[in-house]
Amino acid sequence: MFTCVLCEKETVITTNLCEKCRRIKHLINLYEERVYEVLENVLVRNTEGQLKKETQEISKDIEKKKEYNLRSVKKEEIKESKK
Numbered sequence: 001m002f003t004c005v006l007c008e009k010e011t012v013i014t015t016n017l018c019e020k021c022r023r024i025k026h027l028i029n030l031y032e033e034r035v036y037e038v039l040e041n042v043l044v045r046n047t048e049g050q051l052k053k054e055t056q057e058i059s060k061d062i063e064k065k066k067e068y069n070l071r072s073v074k075k076e077e078i079k080e081s082k083k
């Protein structure tokens, strides 16, 4: 048995990361640099307005993702129509 390499608190048996930290790693894979920016911007701030800021950041990311997905779909449709 080992300790999670990220939080260094949870006990892990077959992996390096505990479940919560694996989730964080997954988010880093998805959002890359944004994760670090959001953590700095949101958590390093004082508690006033924290939740508001977090919600705004997440909403922005969701909107960006929607736009990206729409663009991807359009590209796929174009590819399909050329066949």
Ligand SMILES: [Zn+2]
Pocket: 004, 005, 006, 007, 008, 009, 010, 017, 018, 019, 020, 021, 022
């Ligand atoms: Zn952990």
